[in-house]
Amino acid sequence: xxxxxxxxxxxxxxxxxEQGEMPLSKWTKAAMLExxxxxxxxxxAQKRTISKxxxxxxxxxxxxxxxxxxxxxxxxxxxxxxxxxxxxDMTLEDIAATPAPAPKPKVELKREVRRCRYLTxxxxxxxxxxxxxxxxxxxxxxxxxTSNGKKSTKANGFYFCR
Numbered sequence: 537x538x539x540x541x542x543x544x545x546x547x548x549x550x551x552x553x554e555q556g557e558m559p560l561s562k563w564t565k566a567a568m569l570e571x572x573x574x575x576x577x578x579x580x581a582q583k584r585t586i587s588k589x590x591x592x593x594x595x596x597x598x599x600x601x602x603x604x605x606x607x608x609x610x611x612x613x614x615x616x617x618x619x620x621x622x623x624x625d626m627t628l629e630d631i632a633a634t635p636a637p638a639p640k641p642k643v644e645l646k647r648e649v650r651r652c653r654y655l656t657x658x659x660x661x662x663x664x665x666x667x668x669x670x671x672x673x674x675x676x677x678x679x680x681x682t683s684n685g686k687k688s689t690k691a692n693g694f695y696f697c698r
Contacts, residue, residue, distance in 0.1 A: 549604035549613070557601050557615040565591035568598075571618045578624055585631045586623065593634045597623055645677040655693035656684055670697065 552558075556571055572578060572586050586594070601617040623631070652673040659665040673680040673687075680687045680694065687694055 544606065544608075546605040549606055549615070552602060552604055552615050555617075557617045559606075559613050560595075560598065560616050563595060563598060563616065565594055568594045568618055571620075572623070575620050577620050581628055582623065582626075582631065585628050588632070589634055590636060592636050596634055596637070646675075648675050649673070650675055651697040652680055652682070653695045653697055654680070654682065654687050654691075666693070 558567070568591070569587055572583055575583075578586070597619050598616040599619040599622075600614050602615045603612050604615060605611065606613040649672055651670070652675075653668065653670050655666045655668055657664050658667050669682070669684065671683060673682050675681075675689065678689050680689050689696075
């Protein structure tokens with residue numbers, strides 16, 4: 537490893553940023569178009585066609601290029617670069633017909649009302665006391681809406697009554 541820059545990322549990650557590589561979350565349309573415009577491999581017509589694409593369509597042309605350590609916990613983060621080779625081999629019609637990624641379908645959460653038993657903690661840190669509650673709760677996904685707030689149905693001490 538080539539060392540660490542402060543607590544944010546490795547020196548290799550800093551070098552990757554300078555070479556035009558970034559994590560997927562950092563790529564914007566402007567950043568992608570900047571790389572495309574600076575390229576000598578693409579024709580002017582290809583650059584004009586590419587500039588008309590949306591950011592979501594442009595992200596199709598990002599390819600995983602490397603990974604680097606980031607954060608003080610040495611997380612492994614994938615870095616991506618614009619795939620200019622693929623764009624260079626494409627016709628103007630192919631570029632213009634780039635499909636937009638399908639939107640993620642919204643998951644409809646199941647809602648129901650059920651009788652529940654759950655614990656809340658009262659007292660002090662030195663002398664905690666578990667208080668048991670019985671009530672009708674609206675269940676939304678893995679959460680129960682109680683009079684004391686939102687409780688996870690997966691938590692220890694949470695039970696459904698018959």
